[in-house]
Amino acid sequence: MERSYCGELTLEHVDEPVRLCGWVHRIRDLGGMVFIHMRDRSGLIQVVCDPKKIKEARDLHAEDVVEIRGTVTARPPGQADERLTSGAVEVGADQLTVLNRAKDLPFSVEREELLPSEEMRLRYRYLDLRRPSMSQIMGLRHRLMQLGRNYLAEHGYWEVETPILAKSTPEGARDFLVPSRNLKGKFYALPQSPQLYKQILMVSGIDRYFQWARCLRDEDLRADRQPEHTQVDIEASFVTEEDIQKLVEGLFHLWVKEIKHQFLEIPFPRMTYKEVMERFGTDKPDLRNPLEVTTITERFKGSEFRIFAEIVDKGGIVRALRLEGGAGWSRKEIDSLDEEVKPFGFPGVVWARKQDGKLSGPLSKFMNIHEFKEGELELALAGTDPRLVNQAMSRLRDVCGRRMGLVNEDKMFALWITDFPLFERDEETGEIVPSHHIFTSPQAQDLRYLEQEPLKVRGRLFDVVLNGIELGSGSIRCHNRQLQERLLRIAGIDPAQFEFFLEALDAGAPPHGGIGMGFDRIVAIFAGLDSIRDTIAFPKTTSGQGLMEGQPAKVAKDQLEELGIRIVPKRRKKND
């Protein structure tokens, strides 16, 4: 007899005989009658047992694995459970087989509202993944992946796998290393991304490539960062920025249509890096929030407002955020914003507002009353480091937009950020470093600045931002050996390190470009999650450990010996 799924039974199936396999979710034993909520991947259904007929029914525990044969019946009038997809019906059991027993478990699967600590959830991940909310996220992840695969295949893209054992290269993040047994003292590196492989696939004439690629980086973790994450990796030959952008727009449009049943506006708006930094103070603005940041540095030059004037004197900037209707906020509400900017090193927010035709607030003496509309509040920050001012203003923009109810959380809004600088200056070392990666092509009109003023050069580089979250960077690559060597030298990298790649470029490399997008973050956005850990079946903790299996773990001495590796004991910190 074919198996039915619990969550899929409805009034249409009344009187049908069914076979269900799944877990005992919850039992309500009334003595002469036993109700079982049974669960499988599809959801829940209520099974009714007469313990005189089915003796095992009174001996069940949560999470026992059972098979039930019975008949679908409509529930008595007024007893439908609207929370269940199968809530209009129940199954009258004729036969119950216990396929496996579960002992007392460390936490309960069925009480979604009593969530165990994340540590517990990770240690017993198989239980955590049984919880319907987690199961649904895994299903969502699968659907996004499947839709994406089909979409890209339909557009002529081939899925090609690239090595997991790769070569360490000098730029980028810290590599995970794998020692070689055959060649003692040599190491593979786990790939930070398939960047070079996919470019070489273009040289190979693959023309259009994609992969759901695992990317591995040995850096410190965060809620939105895992040591291994999945990237939707795409590369195509003979394309422009526009071609890649169109492809990605179609993909997101499809995802939003199929998953959210919403219409995602395409083409996405395009804004230059310079423009978004000026208008929003960040290179990944959430455009569901209409607020914009302004620059008011000029009016504090030599002004009596000492603190600001001094900052401006030292070459600092003053930026402001104008809030219509914000003048009605209480002092307490305005002062609470100070907490938002303190992490960026600002003592607080300085402000002015117009109420009943009068300007008030610490900043009011330096503002022109005619520039304010009734009810407006202006928040300002000054600082010598434009980066910090922008970060803090961007934070204020988020907080205020949300507080004023300007952000529609249910909507999806995407945009492209273009014309990124190809290089930036490392704040600590003062060195010139690539702002994306070293394989991005410079814009032709900026080539003349390359060696003399590299910071002025813009790249053929574009980011896709969805709801204020950076999902990926794409670019048209450099396919010319000489130009690629120049770029490497500017970044202080010896081209010899990339000789195999440069050779490939010299072998008739087609013009090409592509994009890589963080898939875990995409799933998180569609699932409404802040942490990507919940989108990954078996994630690591913030210290990079796998709590279920206990990894990383020590290995046997002879394993190390075979690899020619000796462990140097960690040096203890001196206490005084």
Place this chain on the structure above:
RNA sequence: GGAGCCGUAGUUCAGCUUGGGUAGAACGCUAGCCUGUCACGCUAGAGGUCGCGAGUUCGAGUCUCGUCGGCUCCGCCA
């Protein structure tokens, strides 16, 4: 590498401010009763190295230091 919060029954948490009695609650678990429950109900019961180590003290779950683990943020992560 740095900062902050957290660690107490199987689970989620209270107790710590101000050191002092047998360390509590809810859910879960065990036994019993119960024929329309759906967070079923009722009765009884079991369950604790207070993360680990050191120190202060007559006395530490409570104070101090160290350490391990979890989370958040900065650095870092093209």
